[in-house]
Amino acid sequence: MAQNTRTVxxxxxxxxxxxxxxxxxxxxxxxxxGTLKVTGEFAYSSDMWHExxxxxxxxxxxxxxxxxxxxxxxxxLSMDGVYAVLTHEDLPAAKxxxxxxxxTPVLAYGKVRHHGEPVALVAADHPExxxxxxxxxxxxxKELPLITDEASALAPDAILVHENRDDHHSGxxxxxxxxxxxxxxxxxxxxxxxxxxxxxxxxxxFGMQDQAFLGPESGLAVPAEDGGVDxxxxxxxxxxxxxQIAPCLGLPEEKVRMTMAGVGGAFxxxxxxxxxxxxxxxxxxxxxPVKMVYNRYESFFGHVHRHPAKxxxxxxxxxxxxxxxxxxxxxxxxxxxxxxxxxxxxxxxSLSVGPYVIDDVEIEAVGLxxxxxxxxxxxxxxxVQACFAYEAQMxxxxxxxxxxxxxxxxxxxxxQGTIMPTGxxxxxxxxxxxxxxxxxxxxMPPERQWETAGEGPDVRALPGGxxxxxxxEGVVRGVGYAVGIxxxxxxxxxxxxxxxxxxxxxxxxxxxxxxxTAMAEVGQGGVTIHAQIARTELGVQQVTIHPADTQVGxxxxxxxxxxxxxxxxxxxxxxxxxxxxxxxIGRRKFGSYHPAWATAELLLEGGKVxxxxxEALATIxxxxxxxxxxxEEEWRHRPTQAFDLVTxxxxxxxxxxxxxxxxxxxxxxxxxxxxxxxxxxxxDVGKAVNPLSVVGQIQGGTTQGLGVAVMEEIIVDPKTAKVxxxxxxxxxxxxxxxxxxxxxxxxxxxxxxxxxxVRGIGEAPTLSSTPAVLAAIRNATGLELNKTPxxxxxxxxxx
Amino acid sequence: xxxxxxxxxxxxxxxxxxxxESLLYVLRERLGLPGSKNACEQGECGSCTVRLDGxxxxxxxxxxxxxxxRDVVTVEGLAEYAxxxxxxxxxxxGACGTSLDAAKKWEAKPGQDSQTGEGVELAPIQQAFIDAGxxxxxxxxxxxxVAADEMLExxxxxxxxxxxxxxxxxxxxxxxxxxxxxxxRLAAARQERQGEAV
Numbered sequence: 001m002a003q004n005t006r007t008v009x010x011x012x013x014x015x016x017x018x019x020x021x022x023x024x025x026x027x028x029x030x031x032x033x034g035t036l037k038v039t040g041e042f043a044y045s046s047d048m049w050h051e052x053x054x055x056x057x058x059x060x061x062x063x064x065x066x067x068x069x070x071x072x073x074x075x076x077l078s079m080d081g082v083y084a085v086l087t088h089e090d091l092p093a094a095k096x097x098x099x100x101x102x103x104t105p106v107l108a109y110g111k112v113r114h115h116g117e118p119v120a121l122v123a124a125d126h127p128e129x130x131x132x133x134x135x136x137x138x139x140x141x142k143e144l145p146l147i148t149d150e151a152s153a154l155a156p157d158a159i160l161v162h163e164n165r166d167d168h169h170s171g172x173x174x175x176x177x178x179x180x181x182x183x184x185x186x187x188x189x190x191x192x193x194x195x196x197x198x199x200x201x202x203x204x205x206f207g208m209q210d211q212a213f214l215g216p217e218s219g220l221a222v223p224a225e226d227g228g229v230d231x232x233x234x235x236x237x238x239x240x241x242x243x244q245i246a247p248c249l250g251l252p253e254e255k256v257r258m259t260m261a262g263v264g265g266a267f268x269x270x271x272x273x274x275x276x277x278x279x280x281x282x283x284x285x286x287x288x289p290v291k292m293v294y295n296r297y298e299s300f301f302g303h304v305h306r307h308p309a310k311x312x313x314x315x316x317x318x319x320x321x322x323x324x325x326x327x328x329x330x331x332x333x334x335x336x337x338x339x340x341x342x343x344x345x346x347x348x349x350s351l352s353v354g355p356y357v358i359d360d361v362e363i364e365a366v367g368l369x370x371x372x373x374x375x376x377x378x379x380x381x382x383x384v385q386a387c388f389a390y391e392a393q394m395x396x397x398x399x400x401x402x403x404x405x406x407x408x409x410x411x412x413x414x415x416q417g418t419i420m421p422t423g424x425x426x427x428x429x430x431x432x433x434x435x436x437x438x439x440x441x442x443x444m445p446p447e448r449q450w451e452t453a454g455e456g457p458d459v460r461a462l463p464g465g466x467x468x469x470x471x472x473e474g475v476v477r478g479v480g481y482a483v484g485i486x487x488x489x490x491x492x493x494x495x496x497x498x499x500x501x502x503x504x505x506x507x508x509x510x511x512x513x514x515x516x517t518a519m520a521e522v523g524q525g526g527v528t529i530h531a532q533i534a535r536t537e538l539g540v541q542q543v544t545i546h547p548a549d550t551q552v553g554x555x556x557x558x559x560x561x562x563x564x565x566x567x568x569x570x571x572x573x574x575x576x577x578x579x580x581x582x583x584x585i586g587r588r589k590f591g592s593y594h595p596a597w598a599t600a601e602l603l604l605e606g607g608k609v610x611x612x613x614x615e616a617l618a619t620i621x622x623x624x625x626x627x628x629x630x631x632e633e634e635w636r637h638r639p640t641q642a643f644d645l646v647t648x649x650x651x652x653x654x655x656x657x658x659x660x661x662x663x664x665x666x667x668x669x670x671x672x673x674x675x676x677x678x679x680x681x682x683x684d685v686g687k688a689v690n691p692l693s694v695v696g697q698i699q700g701g702t703t704q705g706l707g708v709a710v711m712e713e714i715i716v717d718p719k720t721a722k723v724x725x726x727x728x729x730x731x732x733x734x735x736x737x738x739x740x741x742x743x744x745x746x747x748x749x750x751x752x753x754x755x756x757x758v759r760g761i762g763e764a765p766t767l768s769s770t771p772a773v774l775a776a777i778r779n780a781t782g783l784e785l786n787k788t789p790x791x792x793x794x795x796x797x798x799x
Numbered sequence: 800x801x802x803x804x805x806x807x808x809x810x811x812x813x814x815x816x817x818x819x820e821s822l823l824y825v826l827r828e829r830l831g832l833p834g835s836k837n838a839c840e841q842g843e844c845g846s847c848t849v850r851l852d853g854x855x856x857x858x859x860x861x862x863x864x865x866x867x868x869r870d871v872v873t874v875e876g877l878a879e880y881a882x883x884x885x886x887x888x889x890x891x892x893g894a895c896g897t898s899l900d901a902a903k904k905w906e907a908k909p910g911q912d913s914q915t916g917e918g919v920e921l922a923p924i925q926q927a928f929i930d931a932g933x934x935x936x937x938x939x940x941x942x943x944x945v946a947a948d949e950m951l952e953x954x955x956x957x958x959x960x961x962x963x964x965x966x967x968x969x970x971x972x973x974x975x976x977x978x979x980x981x982x983x984r985l986a987a988a989r990q991e992r993q994g995e996a997v
Contacts, residue, residue: 034929035919037937038944040834040874047833128817214838214846214938214972264838264938265972296839460960523936523973692932699975700935728843728970736976737967 021606024536025756028692031528032545033521044262045234048220050289054083056275056282057130057292059120059137060301061112064721065371066141068111068119076122076136081129083286085137086121091281093250097273099240101167101179101338104374106248106277111144113161113336114373115722116301123282123290146721147370150310150331153177161336161369169342172645179334179367180342182349184648186421187360192325196316198400204313204389205787207713208333209306209704211378212733215264217274217302218293221283228255229280234263236270236520239554248277249284253550256280260548266522267704268377269303271559272339300726304339304376305714307332307367309348311389315358317397321411323358330365330386332375339376341367346492346643347382350652353421354390355432355485356412361421363648371721373714377559379704380486380766387484388708388788391771395480395778405775406440406481409433414485422643424651429749431684435660436483438682438745445664445678445741447477463666463673465737474670477677480663480775484767488760489562489654493642496562496654499553500570501546501632502578504538504624511607511620513538513575516546516632519555519567524762525693526563530571532689537575538582539604539620553634561657561760564689569755570635577631579604586623638753655751659683659764661702661772664740667780672792674710674777676740679769684747686759691746698765699742705769707734708788709777804866806830807876816863823847823858826873834874834941838970845969848942849873855949857968874941877948881922884952924948927986928979935973943969947983955990957983 023029036042073085088095088109098104108119120137124130147153147161153175160176169180193199219233228251235241238258246253263270275292282290294302310331316324330348334341349365365382378384398408413432419425450461450472457471464470490496501516513534521527531543548555555567583602586609591597600611609617641650664677681698688694711732715724725731750757770788778785781795792798802813802825813829821840826832826849835858836846842857849858850872858871872880924947927933934940943966950957950965957965962983971979 028932030929030932031934033937034934035921037934037940038874038921038925038928039878039919040832040941042937043833044836044938046837047827049828049831049833126817128819212972213936214844214970215836215936216838263936264836265936267972293837295837296841296844458960460964466964525935696932696935696974696978699977700973701975703975704972727841728839729841733970733972734976735967735970736963736979739976742975742977 021535021539021541023532023541025532025689027532028690029528029532031525032531033527042262044215044264045232046215046218046293048232048261048291050220050222053220053289053291054123054125054282054286055127055130056279056290057122057127057134058118058278059134061108061115061117061119063112063141063143064115065144065146066112067144068108069140069142071120072138073120076133079129079133079136081125082122082133083288084123084282085133086281086285090285091248092284094247097244097248097277098338099244099272099340100342103162104337114371116373118278121278121282123286147177148372148718148721149370150368153368153370161371177369179338179369180345181364181366182345182643182648183646184349184361184363184421186423189325189327189360189362192360193316195318196324197319198397199314199316200393200396200400201314202389202393202396203786204311204392206309206311206385206388207708207788208308208375208716209378209708209712210300210714210731211267211269211303213265213267213269216294216296216299219261219275219279220289220291221279222289223283223287226255228257229283231256231258231276231280232261233258233276234261234270236266236522236559237557238518238520238548238550240557241273241276242550244273245277245280249280258550260520263520263522266558267379268381268559270522271377271557272304274302296728297726300714300723300731304374306378307334307341307344307375307385309333309385311385313389313393315393315397317401319401321401321403321408323356323412325360326353326358327362328352332365332367332385333370333372334367335370335372335374337374339374341376343492344382346652347487348386349648350420350422350643351383351485351487352386352390354387355414355430355483355658357414357418363421372716373723379701380763381560383484383486384767384770387482387767388771388774391482392774392786395775406436409436409483421648422652423649424653426656428655428751428753429684430656430658431747431749432483432658435658435682435684436481439481439660439662439680442662442680442743448472460737463668463675464671469671469673470668475666475668476780478665478667478776478778478780480772480779481660482768482771482775483658483660484764486561486657486764486767487653487655488657489560489565489637490556491640491652491654493640496556496566497634497636498555498566498570499632499634500567500574501552501630502534502571502574503628503630504578504582505628506621506624509621510542511540511624512542512544513540514544514546515571516552517555517567517570518548518550518552519563520548520558522558524558524563524697525690526558526567528693529564529568529689533568533571534575537572538579539606539608541607552632561763564758565655565754565760566637568689568758570633572755573635574631574633577633578629581629582620582623583609585627586618589623590618655754655759657759657761657764659768661768663772663776665773665776665780667777667795669781669795672795674790676706676773678740678743679706679772680743681765682745683761683764684749684759685761686751686754687748687757688746689756689758694746694761695744697762698744698746701762701765702742702769703734703739705766706739706773709770709773710789713789800864802863802867804868805870806832807872807879813863818864820863821859822861822863822866822871825863826858832873832875836938836941838938845946846939846942848945848969850945850949855946874944877944878920878922878925881948882920922948923989924951924986927982927989931978931982931985933974933978933982939969939971943971943979951987951990956987
């Protein structure tokens with residue numbers, strides 16, 4: 001039932017003469033779970049099954065903001081096949097949970113604060129029975145006024161989304177409907193503005209994006225004999241879940257045993273709890289295993305989204321293209337519950353200048369409580385919205401100065417040593433100008449690719465595609481550029497660590513390393529690189545990746561581009577300790593046979609102890625014999641600081657990542673249809689631990705940015721705060737026909753602070769992809785386009 | 800109701816099926832074949848793609864009752880299906896697959912690792928997806944494999960536009976599709992090379 005232990009053989013068996021360990025850091029080794037995933041054997045959270053299991057179903061609110069007057073479950077309870085119908089009154093312990101703020105009800109009590117909030121729960125012997133029973137629950141609502149935007153949230157008589165706030169930000173925010181506010185002041189923007197020859201102001205709107213991971217929320221809770229529960233779920237952070245689940249079940253953490261089930265993508269959407277507590281409550285109540293699987297409709301309500309944002313920017317520049325100052329205000333809609341809104345605010349503020357040198361800035365970012373769907377983590381985390389706006393500003397400034405947009409950016413590009421608006425120096429490579437140079441230097445894709453020899457046009461290469469809407473009439477090409485900056489790792493003083501347990505022993509005459517971490521493999525390929533790191537550090541071929549669970553210390557979240565750095569770092573560190581122990585055993589056993597044991601620097605390579613000069617001293621098998629060495633250690637990145645709540649100053653970030661894009665688009669200007677022809681990316685990855693995976697991450701991130709540019713948006717009706725398009729019919733994500741060729745050019749400029757010099761790679765490409773596409777569409781059409789996504793009506797003037 | 804049909808060459812009998820149950824539900828929850836994935840339940844994402852009498856369909860949109868007496872191939876049977884096609888010189892009808900006799904005699908082959916799948920015989924398209932890095936989270940992979948394999952059967956030398964068209968009903972959120980294209984190109988090239996060798 002649980003995911004299986006995976007042994008990872010790579011390359012040829014170790015031979016006596018072989019010195020180098022194959023499949024180590026820097027090689028494109030293949031995924032250890034690849035075979036299981038292509039044969040359908042890989043057990044995702046929705047594939048869990050248990051004898052006698054029941055199916056859980058949630059009843060969600062049909063209105064966005066209302067008092068719950070009454071709940072009548074009697075008809076649902078009387079149905080055949082129904083084992084339990086629960087409301088908040090049946091909850092065993094804590095009624096609220098949350099990562100940073102415990103503001104989210106397990107099941108709504110008193111009132112509901114957004115459309116689709118869980119109100120009641122059913123367990124039945126068939127999923128359809130459970131759905132029908134849920135539909136029989138009668139809830140009477142008394143609707144309340146809606147908070148839907150900044151104006152309604154901060155109006156003098158505004159109703160409070162959360163009364164009696166008592167969280168770590170409630171003391172300093174100017175209004176209880178503001179989750180968190182982060183100003184940043186550096187230099188003197190008003191004074192610097194006097195030096196500007198041009199000033200550009202813009203107002204930008206970023207739509208609500210969904211992570212749209214393909215594997216909906218799901219899992220299995222199995223009640224245990226000790227009164228606890230065994231939980232198999234897909235999540236980004238087991239230990240964070242555990243900390244939230246246990247109090248709601250009234251159980252000590254050791255009685256909630258969590259095992260990672262297969263994860264069908266995440267992108268931030270699995271950072272928060274979804275069905276974990278609810279399935280556990282049903283399992284404990286019924287004494288039976290309970291499986292819950294959201295369908296796509298429910299998934300749109302089952303996780304937080306990317307914050308929609310309003311961004312107000314002012315930039316100035318001199319005639320020769322030097323930026324003088326920047327002022328901005330970023331308003332992020334956090335929706336009904338805080339989730340990670342406060343951290344997103346910190347990110348948006350601290351990264352709002354972009355990868356540019358501007359010494360005089362005034363920044364304000366706020367996150368609102370509203371009755372819109374809750375928003376939280378998604379790939380890019382606050383930096384995405386800012387990048388969309390400041391890159392539009394860069395193009396406007398370049399146009400006003402009659403300068404090339406790439407050259408203008410290069411003049412102002414930050415580099416190693418630049419001081420961030422927070423006062424933090426950028427102390428590792430920041431090749432912003434070089435990344436732009438690289439994407440610009442690429443040859444352009446050929447024009448009019450739809451033309452074929454002698455035959456009619458290949459409409460598949462045209463905007464509108466197989467809809468056959470154009471044979472090239474009215475089609476105009478445009479080119480656009482963008483570059484962005486993203487932080488890596490958890491910031492603002494968070495104690496961010498990971499844990500790795502490494503065991504080394506000899507099995508059948510071969511040294512074998514076992515890597516046990518709680519890292520969430522969500523598709524990014526962490527399991528691949530864990531084996532690579534163990535091979536490099538311990539000189540073994542055989543590495544077993546133990547399933548991720550809570551029997552080992554926390555790995556932290558699979559987010560913020562941090563896992564290769566953090567859990568990779570933890571594995572490297574634990575392996576180094578294991579290596580020292582192995583060498584110590586070797587010295588005791590064989591030290592007297594060869595002086596190098598005492599004098600040389602010793603490594604483990606190719607299954608042997610070797611000197612740094614390459615001389616083999618003994619096999620690991622002979623050193624260890626039947627002894628096993630095991631180490632479990634926590635590992636931390638360098639500490640960070642909170643941002644000052646008044647000035648925004650502080651060394652808040654761990655590391656920065658940079659990517660640049662060039663987009664080439666073709667627009668059918670008559671119908672407003674866009675085809676992206678090529679979306680080239682250049683990115684500094686620090687060190688490509690697995691080049692194949694690196695390129696895959698960059699292409700995937702780029703495509704999510706493309707989606708936001710031209711099609712993706714959760715549409716919330718401003719009159720009702722209800723979600724209008726919770727399906728893949730109405731919320732579109734890019735298909736293979738919408739996605740262009742994505743050539744990737746990566747640099748490897750090592751970060752001296754990071755293990756192997758790595759730089760988090762997953763998020764940066766999601767930033768610059770969107771504004772590059774927007775810039776290209778503006779270039780093709782001459783339109784201003786200040787909102788994502790660009791829909792046809794925005795291009796044809798029929799809005 | 801009871802539904803009798805063939806899955807991956809093997810006769811199957813599903814009992815107590817509700818009228819509203821989809822083929823996907825019956826495969827996953829009644830026949831122990833969870834390889835086909837449920838990601839949208841409305842025919843938009845292609846994760847549940849199987850072949851029904853040779854034709855790729857979204858199994859979430861096929862009512863279980865509709866498959867009475869028909870042949871279904873899922874990702875779990877893809878390797879065997881491809882092998883049979885190879886041995887019998889192509890199988891445009893979709894009627895090949897494991898024979899009932901062969902299925903009854905089936906047993907795990909020695910040398911297979913039940914935990915990692917190492918040593919399992921794969922269809923060329925499955926191997927190509929692994930080799931090209933076309934698998935990340937893997938949730939879309941089963942549907943893509945069935946669709947891509949069917950396309951290569953019809954069109955052994957596809958252009959990029961052909962590949963994009965054939966796979967346009969299969970959503971992937973992780974890869975940006977580039978490596979999926981690589982995988983299909985790789986499988987086509989290997990197929991061609993093998994054809995030349997014969």
